[in-house]
Amino acid sequence: MAPLEHYLILSAVLFSLGVVGVVVRRNAIVVILCIELMMNGANLAFVAYGRFLDSMAGQMIVFFVMAVAAAEAAIGLAIVVLIYRNRESTDLDEINLLKL
Amino acid sequence: MEIYFFYMFAGGMIITSLLMVTRANVIHAALLLVLTFFFLAGVFVLAGAEFLAAVQILLYAGGIMVLYLFSIMLMNVEVAVRMRQWHRQGVVVFVAVVLLGLQIWAVLGEVEFAAPKQWEWSLGATPGNVEAIGAVLYTKFLFPFEVASVLLLAAMIGAIVLAKRRIER
Amino acid sequence: MLEVVIPDIALSLALPEIGLAILVCAVLIIDLFVSLENKSRVGVVAFVGVVILGLVAFGQWGEGARTTFSGFYVVDNLSVFVKVCVLLCTAISILLLLQYAKVEKINYGELYAMLLFSVFGMLVMASGNDLITIYLGLETMSISIYVLVAFMRHDPLSREAGLKYFLMGAFASGVLLYGMALTYGFTGTTSIRGIAAAFSGEGGAAIAQNPVMIFGLILLVAGFGFKLALAPFHMWLPDAYTGAPTPITGFMSVAVKFATVAALMRILFVAFPAMADRWNALLWALTAFTLVWGNVAAIAQTSLKRMLAYSSIGHAGYVLMGVVVSMTVIDGKVTFTDIGISAVAFYLLAYLFTNLGAFGMLILVCRDGYRGDNIEDWKGIGQAHPWAGMAFVVFLLSLGGIPPTAGFVGKLYLFAAAVQTEYYWLAAIGLVMSAVSMYYYGRMIMVMYMENRGESQEVMSFSSAPSLFFALVVLVVATLLLGIFPGSFLDAAKGTVAGFI
Numbered sequence: 001m002a003p004l005e006h007y008l009i010l011s012a013v014l015f016s017l018g019v020v021g022v023v024v025r026r027n028a029i030v031v032i033l034c035i036e037l038m039m040n041g042a043n044l045a046f047v048a049y050g051r052f053l054d055s056m057a058g059q060m061i062v063f064f065v066m067a068v069a070a071a072e073a074a075i076g077l078a079i080v081v082l083i084y085r086n087r088e089s090t091d092l093d094e095i096n097l098l099k100l
Numbered sequence: 101m102e103i104y105f106f107y108m109f110a111g112g113m114i115i116t117s118l119l120m121v122t123r124a125n126v127i128h129a130a131l132l133l134v135l136t137f138f139f140l141a142g143v144f145v146l147a148g149a150e151f152l153a154a155v156q157i158l159l160y161a162g163g164i165m166v167l168y169l170f171s172i173m174l175m176n177v178e179v180a181v182r183m184r185q186w187h188r189q190g191v192v193v194f195v196a197v198v199l200l201g202l203q204i205w206a207v208l209g210e211v212e213f214a215a216p217k218q219w220e221w222s223l224g225a226t227p228g229n230v231e232a233i234g235a236v237l238y239t240k241f242l243f244p245f246e247v248a249s250v251l252l253l254a255a256m257i258g259a260i261v262l263a264k265r266r267i268e269r
Numbered sequence: 270m271l272e273v274v275i276p277d278i279a280l281s282l283a284l285p286e287i288g289l290a291i292l293v294c295a296v297l298i299i300d301l302f303v304s305l306e307n308k309s310r311v312g313v314v315a316f317v318g319v320v321i322l323g324l325v326a327f328g329q330w331g332e333g334a335r336t337t338f339s340g341f342y343v344v345d346n347l348s349v350f351v352k353v354c355v356l357l358c359t360a361i362s363i364l365l366l367l368q369y370a371k372v373e374k375i376n377y378g379e380l381y382a383m384l385l386f387s388v389f390g391m392l393v394m395a396s397g398n399d400l401i402t403i404y405l406g407l408e409t410m411s412i413s414i415y416v417l418v419a420f421m422r423h424d425p426l427s428r429e430a431g432l433k434y435f436l437m438g439a440f441a442s443g444v445l446l447y448g449m450a451l452t453y454g455f456t457g458t459t460s461i462r463g464i465a466a467a468f469s470g471e472g473g474a475a476i477a478q479n480p481v482m483i484f485g486l487i488l489l490v491a492g493f494g495f496k497l498a499l500a501p502f503h504m505w506l507p508d509a510y511t512g513a514p515t516p517i518t519g520f521m522s523v524a525v526k527f528a529t530v531a532a533l534m535r536i537l538f539v540a541f542p543a544m545a546d547r548w549n550a551l552l553w554a555l556t557a558f559t560l561v562w563g564n565v566a567a568i569a570q571t572s573l574k575r576m577l578a579y580s581s582i583g584h585a586g587y588v589l590m591g592v593v594v595s596m597t598v599i600d601g602k603v604t605f606t607d608i609g610i611s612a613v614a615f616y617l618l619a620y621l622f623t624n625l626g627a628f629g630m631l632i633l634v635c636r637d638g639y640r641g642d643n644i645e646d647w648k649g650i651g652q653a654h655p656w657a658g659m660a661f662v663v664f665l666l667s668l669g670g671i672p673p674t675a676g677f678v679g680k681l682y683l684f685a686a687a688v689q690t691e692y693y694w695l696a697a698i699g700l701v702m703s704a705v706s707m708y709y710y711g712r713m714i715m716v717m718y719m720e721n722r723g724e725s726q727e728v729m730s731f732s733s734a735p736s737l738f739f740a741l742v743v744l745v746v747a748t749l750l751l752g753i754f755p756g757s758f759l760d761a762a763k764g765t766v767a768g769f770i
Contacts, residue, residue, distance in 0.1 A: 002102070002103050002106040002146065006106065006110070007143070007147065008454075010110050010113065010114075010143070011450075012201065013114055013117075013201060014113070014114075014117060015443075015447050016197060016198070016200060016201035017117050017118060017121055017201075018121075018443065019197055019200075019444075020121060020194060020197040020198070020201075021120075021121040022436075022440050023197065024121075024194055025121070027126060028432065028436070029126050029130075029168070029171070029172060029175075030121075030126060030129050031436055032168075032436075032439070033120065033129055033130060033133050033168065034121060035436075035439045035440055035443050036133065036160075036164070037117055037120070037121075037133065037136070038440075038443035038444075038446075038447070039442075039443050039446060040136070040137070040140055040160075041447065042443065042446040042447040042449075042450045043140075044140065044143065044144075045447065045450035045451070045454065046450050046453065047144055047147050047149050047152065048147055048454075049450065049453055049454035050149075051147045051148050051149070053454075053457045055457060055458070056232055056233070056236050057401075057453070057458065057459055058453065059149050059152055059229075059232075059233060060233070060236060060237065060241050060244075060401075061401055061449075061453070061459065062149075062152055063152070063155070063233075063237070064244050064245075064248050064401060064404075064405060065404075065446065066155065066156070066159055066160065067248045067251065067252060068248070068251065068404075068405065068408045068442075069160070069164065070159065070163065070164050070252070070255070071251055071252055071254070071255030071408070071412055072255075072408070072412060072439055072442070073164050073167060073168065074167065074255050074256070074258075074259040075255055075258055075259055075262070075412050075415055075416060075435065076415075076435055076436075076439060077167065077168065077171040077259075077263075078258070078259040078260075078262040078263040078416075079262060079415065079419050079428070079431050079432050079435055080171070080432065081171055081174060081175070081262075081263050082262050082263060082419065082422060082428055082431075083428050083429070083432055084174075084175045086425065086428065087425075092436075235272070235273050239273060239274060239275055239276055239339070240276065240339045241339075241341075241401075242276075242278070242338055242339070243283075243338035243339075243341040243342050243402060244341060244399075244401050244402060244405055247393050247402070247405040247406065247409065248405060250290055250293075250386070250389055250409060251390075251405060251408060251409045251412065253386075254383065254386035254389075254409060254412055254413050254416075255412055257297075257379055257382060257383065257386075258383055258386075258412060258413065258415075258416035259416075261377070261379045261383070261416060261420070262416060262419055262420075262422065262431075
């Protein structure tokens with residue numbers, strides 16, 4: 001059984017990689033994929049804490065977070081498809097009609 | 101013995117997620133994320149959440165990522181590969197956030213956590229993961245369960261409304 | 270075999286949410302039988318349902334805090350106040366939406382269904398007694414609003430606004446979730462009361478000092494800060510508000526703040542009083558920053574909708590000021606003053622009528638192919654359409670905080686609370702920024718009354734839809750009523766404190 005710190009460091013690494021991806025990448029779909037990575041980092045933290053605190057709540061939260069992630073992925077991809085259909089581009093820097 | 105599996109899964113996860121964040125080709129990034137989820141499922145098994153590991157593979161890797169791949173295939177991926185993939189301030193931000201990650205790492209190393217209760221894996225002594233989840237999901241966690249069902253309905257209708265080509269009557 | 274314990278559930282407490290879920294299904298089914306020209310009937314059904322649910326929620330007032338669903342769901346005065354206000358905001362927004370949806374060709378039953386789904390999320394957030402409940406409610410609300418913002422599929426501004434709002438909102442949810450994970454790890458529970466108990470139990474003080482726990486708290490506050498559009502997390506708001514359909518913008522600007530501030534107050538006041546000095550300092554800085562940035566940025570705007578969006582950011586700053594001044598330290602013990610919490614509640618109520626009214630005026634001038642967004646186009650409207658001009662003047666005065674409007678009483682109460690709890694600097698910043706805001710609201714009034722119609726100006730015609738007219742009359746009357754006779758509403762705001770702390 002690996003000690004708790006290992007799990008937490010792993011989840012922190014996943015989370016920060018996701019944050020880096022969201023901030024740096026220009027392709028909208030890759031940004032959404034990195035948000036999924038962030039949520040999985042949090043999921044791992046929940047499961048690890050649940051195991052070490054002997055509490056079922058950690059695993060149950062992961063269930064609900066997976067449902068939320070599925071819903072968000074569906075909506076996000078629907079919006080990206082909507083934009084792509086009309087502009088042939090998923091590049092975030094080119095989508096700038098609103099900036100004054 | 102278990103600890104070696106943990107290092108293998110953890111190393112695999114870090115490598116694939118790092119690759120995923122840096123790939124120019126979106127399909128490569130999506131497939132690498134699927135691989136990350138597989139390694140994550142392995143880590144879930146090691147943490148005692150076998151059912152959750154199975155759900156992770158079925159739902160995340162098998163459902164959500166397939167959705168992503170279908171959507172990506174609706175769009176012209178080749179054009180995307182030739183474009184610039186990174187914001188101009190990319191390097192500075194990258195360095196800043198990596199420093200943040202290292203800080204988290206360092207701080208975590210200082211914290212003391214109690215050792216976990218040792219589970220004996222003998223049959224009948226402890227409930228399995230599925231049984232434990234089932235005992236609480238529909239009784240204690242009933243309200244979040246129902247709210248999640250409304251959430252999924254909302255997402256379903258919302259996605260159809262946004263992405264359907266022509267809404268005829 | 271594991272023992273399965275079936276808990277006692279008081280379903281009657283959750284009647285607003287259950288009723289709303291049934292209403293959504295009814296709206297979706299009725300939508301199937303209504304032809305495209307008559308879709309407004311679906312909106313009317315939604316309106317009637319929301320009014321009935323508002324009365325049902327109102328009936329839960331005043332009986333002390335009751336929890337059910339194994340402690341995940343709580344009904345107390347704060348949750349009833351928020352629910353009634355959110356349902357009121359929804360009802361008025363549906364009235365504003367009925368005509369607009371026809372003009373902009375988005376008159377589908379699913380529009381009202383998504384609106385009701387977001388309301389469901391808000392009701393769940395208001396009653397959340399656990400981090401999971403609050404998170405699920407937040408996500409339901411957010412996902413429905415992402416769809417609503419992008420609903421005008423043919424308009425590139427709307428699509429872009431939807432994408433930008435989605436990306437920032439999903440990122441904020443991820444950050445919030447990780448903060449919740451760290452909180453769960455250190456306190457062993459996600460229940461709000463349970464977290465408070467963990468901090469006050471043995472070893473609690475050590476947890477409160479732990480740097481990783483502080484980092485988790487910062488992540489929680491940052492996640493909520495994104496949702497409330499506090500500076501410097503507000504970058505998404507002007508784009509999202511400007512691109513979205515105007516009734517949806519009005520609905521978003523009010524209802525999302527109600528639900529998010531209620532959830533934030535519940536988490537910070539009940540679960541984290543042990544770390545109050547830390548989050549209070551953080552919120553103080555965010556509030557000051559928000560007040561300054563929102564009001565100063567609004568000065569340079571030439572688009573009316575964008576100006577109102579930045580003014581919404583400023584008003585979020587005022588609401589947060591109420592949250593910040595609620596915390597005082599008396600005899601070394603952290604207490605939350607009644608006057609601060611009731612100031613937040615009353616200010617939100619005043620803001621409801623005022624902001625919906627301001628956006629309602631914008632909806633009044635919408636017709637096919639024209640949005641009335643340019644401030645220059647409003648020149649001389651005061652003489653040409655006297656009643657509409659007067660209504661807009663009332664809303665602008667209320668936004669700026671001039672008597673005898675609701676906004677004035679709200680700001681008076683807020684600044685009184687700040688001075689009484691000795692947050693002098695924050696009160697000063699608020700007062701200065703209020704004066705600054707009067708510049709751009711006043712400029713709008715001057716444009717309407719003092720300037721004459723130019724040659725090349727678009728002629729604005731005002732819509733004559735009865736639903737719109739009725740909604741605006743109600744809003745004007747309410748704004749003036751709260752300003753001239755605020756007594757019973759102030760008592761209601763004071764009543765929200767009972768059972769909450």
